[in-house]
Amino acid sequence: MEDQNQILNNITEQEYKYGFVTDIETDTIPRGLNEEIVRLISAKKEEPEWMTEYRLKAYAHWKTLPMPSWAHLDIPEIDYQDIIYYAAPRTTPKYNSLDEVDPELLATFEKLGIPLEERMALAGVAVDAVMDSVSVKTTFKDTLSELGIVFCSMSEAVRDYPDLVRKYLGSVVPYTDNFFAALNAAVFSDGSFCYIPKGVRCPMELSTYFRINAAGTGQFERTLIVADEGAYVSYLEGCTAPRRDENQLHAAVVEIVVMKDAEVKYSTVQNWYPGDKDGKGGIYNFVTKRGICRGENARLSWTQVETGSAITWKYPSCILAGDNSVGEFYSVALTNNFQQADTGTKMIHLGKNTRSRIVSKGISAGRSQNSYRGLVKVGRKAEGARNYSQCDSLLIGDRCGAHTFPYLEVENKSAVVEHEATTSKISEDQLFYCNQRGLSTEDAVALIVGGYAREVLNKLPMEFAIEAQKLLSVSLEGTVG
Amino acid sequence: MNRSVEQRLLDLYVANVDIVGEGFSVGLNSQRREYIEAFNLAGIPDRKDERYGLSDLRTLFDSREWEHYFTPVQLSALGGESLPSSRYRIEVNNGFCTETELCRLENGVVYGSLRTALQEEVDSARLHYNTVADNKGASLTALNSAFMQDGSFVYVPEGVELDEPILVFHRYGAGAEDVMGFGRTLLVFGAGCRARVQLIHAGDHGEGVDDRGSYLADYVREICVGEGADVHLSEVSDFSGNCHLLLESYVSQETRSRCEIHTVDLGEGTARLDYTTDLTGREAESYLYGLYLHGERERCDVGVTVNHLVPECRSYEMVKGVASGEATGSFTGRVYVAQDAQHTDAFQQSRNLLLSPEAHIYTRPQLEIYADDVKCSHGATVGQLDAEAIYYMRQRGIGEDEARRLQLHGFVNDVISHCCCESFCDWMTARAERKIATI
Numbered sequence: 001m002e003d004q005n006q007i008l009n010n011i012t013e014q015e016y017k018y019g020f021v022t023d024i025e026t027d028t029i030p031r032g033l034n035e036e037i038v039r040l041i042s043a044k045k046e047e048p049e050w051m052t053e054y055r056l057k058a059y060a061h062w063k064t065l066p067m068p069s070w071a072h073l074d075i076p077e078i079d080y081q082d083i084i085y086y087a088a089p090r091t092t093p094k095y096n097s098l099d100e101v102d103p104e105l106l107a108t109f110e111k112l113g114i115p116l117e118e119r120m121a122l123a124g125v126a127v128d129a130v131m132d133s134v135s136v137k138t139t140f141k142d143t144l145s146e147l148g149i150v151f152c153s154m155s156e157a158v159r160d161y162p163d164l165v166r167k168y169l170g171s172v173v174p175y176t177d178n179f180f181a182a183l184n185a186a187v188f189s190d191g192s193f194c195y196i197p198k199g200v201r202c203p204m205e206l207s208t209y210f211r212i213n214a215a216g217t218g219q220f221e222r223t224l225i226v227a228d229e230g231a232y233v234s235y236l237e238g239c240t241a242p243r244r245d246e247n248q249l250h251a252a253v254v255e256i257v258v259m260k261d262a263e264v265k266y267s268t269v270q271n272w273y274p275g276d277k278d279g280k281g282g283i284y285n286f287v288t289k290r291g292i293c294r295g296e297n298a299r300l301s302w303t304q305v306e307t308g309s310a311i312t313w314k315y316p317s318c319i320l321a322g323d324n325s326v327g328e329f330y331s332v333a334l335t336n337n338f339q340q341a342d343t344g345t346k347m348i349h350l351g352k353n354t355r356s357r358i359v360s361k362g363i364s365a366g367r368s369q370n371s372y373r374g375l376v377k378v379g380r381k382a383e384g385a386r387n388y389s390q391c392d393s394l395l396i397g398d399r400c401g402a403h404t405f406p407y408l409e410v411e412n413k414s415a416v417v418e419h420e421a422t423t424s425k426i427s428e429d430q431l432f433y434c435n436q437r438g439l440s441t442e443d444a445v446a447l448i449v450g451g452y453a454r455e456v457l458n459k460l461p462m463e464f465a466i467e468a469q470k471l472l473s474v475s476l477e478g479t480v481g
Numbered sequence: 482m483n484r485s486v487e488q489r490l491l492d493l494y495v496a497n498v499d500i501v502g503e504g505f506s507v508g509l510n511s512q513r514r515e516y517i518e519a520f521n522l523a524g525i526p527d528r529k530d531e532r533y534g535l536s537d538l539r540t541l542f543d544s545r546e547w548e549h550y551f552t553p554v555q556l557s558a559l560g561g562e563s564l565p566s567s568r569y570r571i572e573v574n575n576g577f578c579t580e581t582e583l584c585r586l587e588n589g590v591v592y593g594s595l596r597t598a599l600q601e602e603v604d605s606a607r608l609h610y611n612t613v614a615d616n617k618g619a620s621l622t623a624l625n626s627a628f629m630q631d632g633s634f635v636y637v638p639e640g641v642e643l644d645e646p647i648l649v650f651h652r653y654g655a656g657a658e659d660v661m662g663f664g665r666t667l668l669v670f671g672a673g674c675r676a677r678v679q680l681i682h683a684g685d686h687g688e689g690v691d692d693r694g695s696y697l698a699d700y701v702r703e704i705c706v707g708e709g710a711d712v713h714l715s716e717v718s719d720f721s722g723n724c725h726l727l728l729e730s731y732v733s734q735e736t737r738s739r740c741e742i743h744t745v746d747l748g749e750g751t752a753r754l755d756y757t758t759d760l761t762g763r764e765a766e767s768y769l770y771g772l773y774l775h776g777e778r779e780r781c782d783v784g785v786t787v788n789h790l791v792p793e794c795r796s797y798e799m800v801k802g803v804a805s806g807e808a809t810g811s812f813t814g815r816v817y818v819a820q821d822a823q824h825t826d827a828f829q830q831s832r833n834l835l836l837s838p839e840a841h842i843y844t845r846p847q848l849e850i851y852a853d854d855v856k857c858s859h860g861a862t863v864g865q866l867d868a869e870a871i872y873y874m875r876q877r878g879i880g881e882d883e884a885r886r887l888q889l890h891g892f893v894n895d896v897i898s899h900c901c902c903e904s905f906c907d908w909m910t911a912r913a914e915r916k917i918a919t920i
Contacts, residue, residue: 412838
């Protein structure tokens with residue numbers, strides 16, 4: 001009996017250890033959402049009047065919107081009054097040393113190949129210097145500012161570069177865009193701002209990898225990237241830390257403005273906590289990502305590897321307004337257990353001779369549902385627009401689902417739009433071949449999936465690609481046999 | 482026009498409930514009430530419904546005070562138009578069969594008026610009526626089920642091989658008023674039979690058509706294909722501009738059956754063609770070839786849904802569209818593979834040509850798959866005529882118009898050449914050629 005109590009205690013303690021981060025923060029700001037809360041968030045961030053007004057307008061609009069229900073997703077009802085909309089960065093460390101961290105978590109890090117310091121940072125261990133993004137940025141701040149590149153948090157940007165922020169914030173994703181964009185505009189906690197001046201090639205990859213983790217339960221970030229004429233930047237967004245959290249809403253907005261001759265590459269490796277094997281817990285990842293190619297010859301490329309989140313619902317999009325601009329979308333979305341994903345892209349061709357390419361690879365395992373939904377729209381004036389889309393689905397197991405919902409809307413007669421999709425499973429022959437050569441079935445599946453996703457992984461920056469590859473194997477664990 | 486469309490239709494139904502149900506069984510009539518209520522609840526699908534987002538049906542229903550004739554009317558013959566010859570023939574005017582007597586062939590084949598078949602309690606009609614279309618949640622189908630008075634009926638018994646195709650000729654026309662109608666077709670094919678059916682939807686091309694009102698047809702078709710049956714359907718809709726056809730076609734296929742449908746839309750009005758196929762028996766095969774050719778301000782929405790409910794079935798769809806002038810064409814396809822419907826082989830294609838700056842093409846081929854050991858793929862293209870091919874032909878002394886025509890001919894021929902018999906194929910080709918010349 002005593003043993004049982006001990007076990008019970010352990011379990012409850014464990015849950016406390018991971019799940020109750022928000023409880024500490026309840027002191028900071030009360031639960032729920034109303035005008036006062038919006039004002040409070042704005043006040044806490046010491047924002048100027050125009051920003052507060054912007055938030056309030058967004059909130060007023062959000063109130064008029066119903067929660068959208070068109071996606072191929074089964075979303076439990078979300079009580080928006082039961083969410084804490086502002087969680088200040090954690091100041092107290094969760095653990096004192098690595099020994100206290102759950103060994104399973106450490107094992108996962110081991111597999112991911114994340115170096116020790118990072119690993120400690122990711123686990124929320126009190127390690128200075130590397131733990132939050134400020135220090136990371138300061139390392140390179142000199143190099144970047146020499147070139148005139150602005151890379152800072154959104155709050156800093158609102159304070160230091162109000163003109164830039166005012167000019168571009170909401171210019172690609174206005175708060176009227178959709179339910180979650182309105183919510184985000186009203187309550188966004190922080191995010192990053194990046195401005196690359198004319199003709200500057202950013203010498204290094206910019207990343208939001210650390211900051212998201214340091215912000216703990218950062219649920220409503222807002223990212224704004226502006227690449228001025230002829231500029232180039234490659235931007236990474238990583239959420240590769242498995243968090244032991246309850247169902248949690250993550251509604252971010254990413255806006256990208258690409259001017260004439262500029263190029264932006266945006267890569268995401270998303271591994272939010274997907275919930276446990278029975279589908280309990282996990283993050284709801286409802287993100288609005290959109291970029292606009294404003295000038296001629298602008299290029300925008302989205303690459304995403306989605307393996308986490310209980311529910312993923314996002315469509316990184318390109319508005320190709322400038323003539324000869326190019327939009328690209330490369331995606332691998334993997335769902336396992338009870339995960340659900342409805343993801344894809346929108347390519348809106350408005351300028352002449354605009355080109356876009358979509359490569360989407362879906363992998364469903366367990367009891368998951370994985371949908372690709374993509375729009376290719378060619379406007380009336382988009383002479384010579386060209387699109388090619390390829391959507392492949394791979395099914396592992398007979399209880400999962402893979403769905404493809406493409407939308408092709410063509411209003412210009414000179415456009416050429418093509419879409420292809422296939423659905424298949426890993427063939428017995430392939431597995432048998434690998435088994436014969438001494439590979440376990442699990443390794444064989446990882447190998448085959450790696451090959452299947454290669455076309456997309458190749459588009460990622462090197463260090464990300466390796467990580468993503470490993471992530472795919474980790475996420476597939478337990479799908480065979 | 483203060484009342485909503487739904488309310489007006491409900492009032493129309495209530496006022497005429499006796500005329501509508503006259504002669505039908507009590508059971509069938511009691512269902513009507515449920516259907517009109519179901520329709521009223523669901524309403525005319527509006528643009529928020531993704532499946533109907535591209536066809537503005539509410540505006541169509543609201544655009545006029547649609548009258549409804551509860552009795553047959555006389556329509557003039559097709560103006561100078563010859564129909565493909567056929568020994569077995571059903572003529573339907575505005576949803577009413579011109580012959581009230583059923584034709585019964587020696588081999589047991591029955592065809593003719595659906596009303597007579599239901600009222601004479603012909604088993605094959607009574608047992609299959611509203612079994613395939615029911616419970617689909619489509620409000621237009623419910624509306625049709627409530628107002629249905631007549632239509633066409635074909636029954637081919639087990640093992641019979643029909644030597645010639647049956648021609649079902651639908652004609653629609655209005656007098657001075659704007660008229661709507663609710664025609665219905667029920668085709669029942671017994672196990673192991675072989676049959677071909679040709680369906681023509683045509684407007685009234687008689688004198689003074691231009692002065693007449695519009696016609697709106699809410700037409701439902703049910704096709705039951707028995708075990709091992711082999712069925713081939715060819716369908717043409719060819720209207721004048723004041724006709725609007727809303728077609729919902731439902732097919733249910735049993736084990737090892739084969740059903741092939743060819744559908745060509747050349748009409749000048751608005752057409753919305755929905756095809757739903759349920760593969761309920763193993764190894765069933767379904768083929769659908771569709772074509773629409775449109776110019777001016779015409780529009781055509783094609784919806785194709787194939788439900789793979791059991792393992793080892795095969796489906797193939799190819800829908801081709803040509804939009805010129807200010808025409809709009811849309812295709813919404815959905816292949817659904819149920820859990821455990823393993824070894825499904827499904828392919829869906831949407832091929833489109835855009836010929837003018839004001840024309841629009843929308844295409845949405847969709848896959849919804851819940852089984853892992855399947856082979857499913859789809860493809861969609863939107864493009865224009867191949868400039869190089871035209872250049873090649875012009876180099877060889879073929880005029881530009883002729884070169885364009887030849888290329889279009891090649892594009893549409895894929896669909897037309899597959900249709901069920903040669904004479905019908907020639908007839909269809911001639912009509913398609915005429916249409917090509919106008920766009």
